[in-house]
């Protein structure tokens with residue numbers, strides 16, 4: 455699997471997809487990402503050469519792990535911290551679940567030499583859609599933004615309406631510094647993509663944000679360059 459890439463646009467950064475111990479929630483009806491997990495030894499084997507690929511070119515790196523930042527093994531965190539320091543990366547983006555907000559201070563302390571940005575896997579602020587996705591967070595945009603700087607939204611799945619998706623993006627941009635919109639890519643989960651909604655989003659919503667440096671729009675979940683199997 456490709457685990458290292460570069461994102462030159464928007465917020466230019468390198469990106470790492472680490473193998474971790476696996477998501478502890480596994481309740482989201484659209485997700486099978488957590489299958490990318492392994493033992494500490496397997497993770498080190500997959501991660502070590504990719505952590506070594508960080509160059510510091512943009513001074514920023516995003517680190518994801520098919521789970522939450524708390525699902526990264528300690529040895530990999532230590533290797534990451536050492537590499538970030540060596541290549542003088544100053545900004546680190548870590549992605550995580552709302553429930554892991556209690557660990558944010560500990561991670562800020564661990565990476566104290568860095569500007570650490572936390573990105574929440576929100577997917578939607580709409581309670582009805584949250585129930586459909588199995589991801590009812592029980593918190594709104596303002597509450598989540600008190601802990602997390604960026605957020606992910608999921609769009610284009612069956613059951614979602616255009617209005618709900620548009621409201622999610624508006625709410626996210628009013629509270630978060632940056633937003634990553636992910637069009638749902640079908641996988642082994644039971645969730646299905648709504649092609650008609652995707653067309654409507656492409657025609658009416660996305661053109662308004664194509665040049666907005668605060669918004670990333672991923673048509674495929676591998677658009678950041680990581681997660682593919684064809685290296």
Ligand code: SF4
Pocket residue numbers: 477478479480481482485486487488520521522551575
């Ligand atoms: S979306 Fe995130 S929190 Fe939900 S099951 Fe997948 S990895 Fe876990």
